[in-house]
Every structure is written in C-alpha cells, then in structure tokens.
C-alpha cells in the first residue's frame with residue numbers, strides 16, 4: 387500500500403507499506419511503478435521508502451506503533467529499477483490489448499515473485515507429473531525442459547536427492563506408478 391507524504395514545500399516522499407520483515411528486490415519494482423505514476427501526475431518525488439515490520443520489536447507494556455515498523459531509504463535502488471520502465475509498461479499494455487494469448491510455457495515465472503492465479507496452464511500435466519507432490523525446484527523444471535512429464539518416465543540414471551526420491555515415491559504410491567528409481571523404498 388503506497389502512501390505519499392509531503393517533504394518540504396513541493397516535494398513528496400513515497401512510503402510503500404509492506405507486510406514483510408525486510409526489503410526485497412521486488413519492492414523496488416513496486417515503488418518504481420508508483421514513482422512513475424507520481425511523476426506522470428506532476429508530483430515531484432524526493433525519496434522512496436519501503437516501510438516494513440520491525441521483527442526486533444518486543445512489546446513491553448503499551449504498544450508503541452512507531453516502533454512496530456521501520457523504513458529504509460531505497461531511492462537509489464528505485465531509480466535503478468526505473469530504468470526502462472516505459473518500455474516494460476508499453477510491452478505489458480501490448481500484451482493486455484492483444485487478441486491472442488502469448489504462447490508462454492510454464493516455468494519458474496509462474497511462482498516468482500508471486501504465484502500466478504491462472505493454474506489452468508498446468509492442466510496438461512499427467513497425474514504423477516514430475517512436479518508432484520509439490521511445484522517448484524530446479525530438478526522439476528530441468529526434467530520438464532528435457533520433455534519428461536511423468537514421474538515414471540524419469541530416467542533411471544537421473545540424479546535425485548534422497549528427499550526428492552521420497553517425494554517422488556510418495557506420488558508413485560498415490561498414482562500407482564512404478565519408476566525403477568523408486569524401487570526399494572518402503573511404503574509410507
């Protein structure tokens with residue numbers, strides 16, 4: 387949630403209120419867009435501050451709201467993120483106004499920096515896919531990019547960590563698949 391605060395007679399500071407316990411890179415992009423909107427509206431922006439939860443605050447007696455959150459001057463980082471913003475906005479507007487959806491494969495961009503709500507893009511995957519029982523991880527996408535969609539099709543010589551073998555074996559029991567690499571793992 388952005389807040390603008392008068393700083394001096396004609397300049398403004400942007401304060402972006404976050405529910406996190408620190409500043410993340412994605413916050414610079416958020417604020418750079420807010421600064422872009424302010425600039426276009428004629429507001430002269432002086433500094434940019436994400437405001438986030440001070441996780442070192444310990445309540446002693448009455449709550450002290452001014453200690454509950456903290457701010458960091460990220461004006462320089464926001465300036466850096468602002469480079470090329472007009473081109474990015476033009477690209478996004480072009481996609482929004484296109485008559486056809488762009489052909490984009492599923493990938494890490496589906497959950498980074500936030501989960502995309504359009505989960506139907508994943509519907510083509512078979513039961514017992516390499517993304518089961520949870521989505522994410524380098525191995526999942528590595529296999530997917532090699533054309534391996536189902537757990538049972540993972541090559542026998544493919545390197546998996548013990549945790550990934552256990553996770554895959556769990557899906558194997560759910561889906562009645564019999565991958566060779568899961569043999570010897572006791573049922574759970």
Ligand code: SF4
Pocket residue numbers: 490491492493495496497502503504505506507508
């Ligand atoms: S799930 Fe979202 S981010 Fe992923 S391909 Fe579909 S529309 Fe794009």
